Amino acid sequence: EFVLTQSPATLSLSPGDRATLSCRASQSISSYLAWYQQKPGQAPRLLIYDASKRATDIPARFSGSGSGTDFTLTISNVEPEDFAVYYCHQRNNWYSFGQGTKLEIK
Amino acid sequence: EVQLVESGGDLVQPGGSLRLSCAASGFTFSAHWMHWVRQVPGKGLFWVARINLDGTTTNYADSVKGRFTISRDNARDTLYLQMNNLRGEDTALYYCVRESGWFDPWGQGTLVTVSS
Numbered sequence: 001e002f003v004l005t006q007s008p009a010t011l012s013l014s015p016g017d018r019a020t021l022s023c024r025a026s027q028s029i030s031s032y033l034a035w036y037q038q039k040p041g042q043a044p045r046l047l048i049y050d051a052s053k054r055a056t057d058i059p060a061r062f063s064g065s066g067s068g069t070d071f072t073l074t075i076s077n078v079e080p081e082d083f084a085v086y087y088c089h090q091r092n093n094w095y096s097f098g099q100g101t102k103l104e105i106k
Numbered sequence: 107e108v109q110l111v112e113s114g115g116d117l118v119q120p121g122g123s124l125r126l127s128c129a130a131s132g133f134t135f136s137a138h139w140m141h142w143v144r145q146v147p148g149k150g151l152f153w154v155a156r157i158n159l160d161g162t163t164t165n166y167a168d169s170v171k172g173r174f175t176i177s178r179d180n181a182r183d184t185l186y187l188q189m190n191n192l193r194g195e196d197t198a199l200y201y202c203v204r205e206s207g208w209f210d211p212w213g214q215g216t217l218v219t220v221s222s
Contacts, residue, residue, distance in 0.1 A: 043214055
């Protein structure tokens, strides 16, 4: 069974900090990975696709890296509006999502 | 503006049926594969089904196969999800999603609650 595992489950940071979120695939998915942001009461929003490409209107402080089985979403300078839940998503082996990382205010 | 608006969610008894709709606007609906993704409130995301451009190819998650049917009406720019034999574990917020390589954008969702 294909699994995407995100870590940590919760990340507590202060505005201005650097956030590093991880997503690990149980088998290689090349670069077929995306990251979404979800705020309370809202639908998910595409941030990063093809592992490292920023979606339209996404600020440059968001960046993605990785290929194969290990991927990272980095927020270089966390802004107050960035506190949310982040999901990784793969489309190499049908479709599946990680369980999410909650970025919370410290 | 690209917009997806779901409707049809409701409280239904186990074993019951429900049809969800998703009205698309602001883009050429017939040029995109479409998906349904669900989310139990407070939990993660789960892919449910997809449909190709003209509706001739459909695929489902194993847990809904044989019970759910995805369809589309390109003349009405509308996506559907017919859900039969509903179970408690189908309780979730159901999102309609456009595929442009990836899932973007998402509708706001419609809530399905399966309970007696």
